[in-house]
Amino acid sequence: PNPANSTPLTTLGFLDRAATAYGDSPSIVYNNVSYTWLQTHCRCLQMASSLTSLGIQRGQVVSVVAPNVPSMYELQFAVPMSGAVLNNINTRLDAHTLSILLQHSESKLVFVDHHSSSLVLEAISLFPRNTKHPQLILIDDEMVSSGSKSTSSTSHFLDHYEGILEDGDPKFKWVRPKSEWDPMVLNYTSGTTSCPKGVSLSHREIFKKTMDALVDWSVPNQPVYLWTLPIFHANGWSFPWGMAAVGGTNICLRKVDHSQIYHLVQQHKVTHMYGAPVVLNMLSNSPDLKILDHYVQILTAGSPPPAPVLAKIELMGFVVSHGYGLTETGGIVVSCAWKQK
Incomplete structure (x- = not known):
């Protein structure tokens, strides 16, 4: 195989096609917020661009602790589009388990839903001394729905999700996998039978x-x-x-x-x-x-x-x-x- 006749398989290209084939059709609906596929495509490219600007490199892990809100959906594309490995984390975990997963994955950045901010901050506090902590970005969907400023404290966070996204380039050329065997996601089992196990899945x-x-x-x-x-x-x-x-x-x-x-x-x-x-x-x-x-x-x-x-x-x-x-x-x-x- 060579680049002329063998393009690595990846689901990320589905978003490019959706923006073209279904551009004016609704992609996401949440409360009084809605986006088209063209808008979702642009937003994911902006976030991917911002992640690379923050220093996230190919193969590094970016974690998400959030429920099924629009930003959670967007990050399923935006994180791997930056070349990073996506790590979705169960919001129902306790701080101790969450801390272990963040350390084991060597996560460089964590997107945190505002309802889980205290949980994640407690997990970070359990890191061993002199261990570098991942950067944190706050997700506040209530701010997006209301169109108002968030009341959540950002003292421990780089910025809000929308603030980071706004700095990105909607024409960003997303980072394609060098090989379809490159890791795309890192998941962890729930730990019902033993300690949580890491599962890496390729494109x-x-x-x-x-x-x-x-x-x-x-x-x-x-x-x-x-x-x-x-x-x-x-x-x-x-x-x-x-x-x-x-x-x-x-x-x-x-x-x-x-x-x-x-x-x-x-x-x-x-x-x-x-x-x-x-x-x-x-x-x-x-x-x-x-x-x-x-x-x-x-x-x-x-x-x-x-x-x-x-x-x-x-x-x-x-x-x-x-x-x-x-x-x-x-x-x-x-x-x-x-x-x-």
Whole structure:
């Protein structure tokens, strides 16, 4: 192989295509904030540019501690577009575990949601003496939604997310992988069976996993996807990149709440969503439970939901699929295929 006939596989190019093919279509919707694919493309390039200006180099780790807000989605592209390795961290960890992960990954910079700022600062305080700390950038989506200045203290942070982004170049030439085997993401297992284990996935693996997920779930062009699955959980099973590939609309959700889910499903005519069995149980027992005016594809994973829950939620208009995956595999690896009978 040579550059003339072998381009490294990477999902990052999906964003370039989305900006061209679906430029005027909505990419992200969150509260009263919405972006088109052209705007998302520009914002990701700006952030990637800013990261390189901050001294982030190819192969260095950049971490994110945040829920499913627009900036979290953008960073799935922006961080690897700068040449860095993306490290999404579970927001539910305690400070001790978080400190271990930040030290083990040798993270150079951490994006921190304002609700997790005290947790991350405590984790940093547990670093050994004379150990260099990663730089911190504060994510405050409430500031973006309201259009007002943030009230959060920035004394421990370089700047807010939007401030860093504004300094970037929207025409930045993003850093392409030298090889499709170059690492793109670094994930950690939840530590349920032992100490958390680091899992490095290459551009090639993420590309394969994304395409597998789209084909296996028969995802059409321009779906409306509700983010009930945490993106920090195995990179949202690769669907941040998958939604760019098909020009979908990402409906962001900070917190899983049954009434909010039903409201967003109806308001935005959601077509696809993920949900652990506990989410299905929550929806089936919600006081807001009612028959939907359109079908919604919902993919669940882990242990199969109880039969009464499946029967109840399918009666409401949810079409349930089931699969299983691991952090080590980057998402779903086996699934139950629907058959026409």
